[in-house]
Amino acid sequence: MEPGLGSVPRDARMLVLFDEIYRTHSMTRAAERLDLSQPTASIWLSKLRRAWHDPLFVRTSAGMQPTPRADALIGPAREALSLLRRLSGDEPVFDPAAAHRNFRICMTDASHITLLPRILAHVRGVGPEVRLDVANISAGTAHMLETGEADIALGYIPGLEAGFHEQRLYTQDFICLVSAQHPRIGAVFTARAYKEEAHIGILSSTSYPMLQNSLRSQGIERRVQLELPGFLGLGAIVSSTDLIATVPRTIGEALARMGPMKVFACPVKVPTFTVKQYWHARYHHDPGVRWLRGVCAQLLGRNEPPRARAQPRK
Numbered sequence: 001m002e003p004g005l006g007s008v009p010r011d012a013r014m015l016v017l018f019d020e021i022y023r024t025h026s027m028t029r030a031a032e033r034l035d036l037s038q039p040t041a042s043i044w045l046s047k048l049r050r051a052w053h054d055p056l057f058v059r060t061s062a063g064m065q066p067t068p069r070a071d072a073l074i075g076p077a078r079e080a081l082s083l084l085r086r087l088s089g090d091e092p093v094f095d096p097a098a099a100h101r102n103f104r105i106c107m108t109d110a111s112h113i114t115l116l117p118r119i120l121a122h123v124r125g126v127g128p129e130v131r132l133d134v135a136n137i138s139a140g141t142a143h144m145l146e147t148g149e150a151d152i153a154l155g156y157i158p159g160l161e162a163g164f165h166e167q168r169l170y171t172q173d174f175i176c177l178v179s180a181q182h183p184r185i186g187a188v189f190t191a192r193a194y195k196e197e198a199h200i201g202i203l204s205s206t207s208y209p210m211l212q213n214s215l216r217s218q219g220i221e222r223r224v225q226l227e228l229p230g231f232l233g234l235g236a237i238v239s240s241t242d243l244i245a246t247v248p249r250t251i252g253e254a255l256a257r258m259g260p261m262k263v264f265a266c267p268v269k270v271p272t273f274t275v276k277q278y279w280h281a282r283y284h285h286d287p288g289v290r291w292l293r294g295v296c297a298q299l300l301g302r303n304e305p306p307r308a309r310a311q312p313r314k
Helices: 010-024 027-034 038-052 068-088 109-114 116-126 141-147 191-196 208-217 234-240 249-256 287-300
Strands: 057-060 063-066 101-107 130-136 152-155 164-172 174-179 198-202 223-228 244-248 261-265 273-280
Touching: 010 027, 010 038, 010 063, 010 068, 010 141, 027 038, 027 101, 063 068, 101 109, 101 141, 101 287, 109 116, 109 249, 116 130, 116 287, 141 152, 141 273, 152 287, 164 287, 174 234, 174 249, 198 208, 198 234, 223 234, 234 244, 234 249, 234 261, 244 249, 249 261, 273 287
Parallel strands: 101 130, 101 152, 198 223, 198 244
Antiparallel strands: 057 063, 152 273, 164 273, 174 244, 174 261
């Protein structure tokens, strides 16, 4: 069973449920991840509550939140589970063809267009009962990965603290999208035109602050006349106005195929960045998460060295 119920003595399996509820804040999701029925999960949690003389979790609008007693017990419980699994010598295996599991992936809305279709097509082909949930990359992404509310994140996420792993997938550069009917930009897009024309900013792009800082370090203050919360509608706006969009190449080329736009290399110096997948060290050995990481590396990392290694964040 996933993740690893078969390698743990029966009474200790309740600790696995305790761990899953703690990190997902959901009895339903914990039961699904462990392939347990809801009645069985409820019985096990009731036994833990009686044994530890505490409710352990309280239902709130934000899900099942741990009590102070549960916060104190989660560390020893995880250490005990780790020891039991090492002693068993039974390495759990994730079989997507037989699994009933939900995975949550954090990504930007641009990745819904550029990355998600490939991942979804592969997962549906090999795991008919495997479900994908998608969440936005936000200030809460690190917490979601740490607690198990999300399994992996895909994109560019600088500044994660210790305890996270990352794997390089591919390198991105920036390109510029311009309307095919732009009144002042024809076959050539110059640095002067870039500095003089009005621009669109995309707030949801995690590379946007890096782009802004790089331009400012060169003394370039763009005239950003429109800021959008995401990439939805960007193609329609660029193709029907004289505004310029500086965007990562993969989403830019995808949008350019949908409307009358011209694609230019950015005429001013801008940095490249690396798209990676991220996960927390707590779930580094989770068989399901390990399988999902392998899928993403296979599908998305083909332009990088095949032996790219996961590195813990320092």
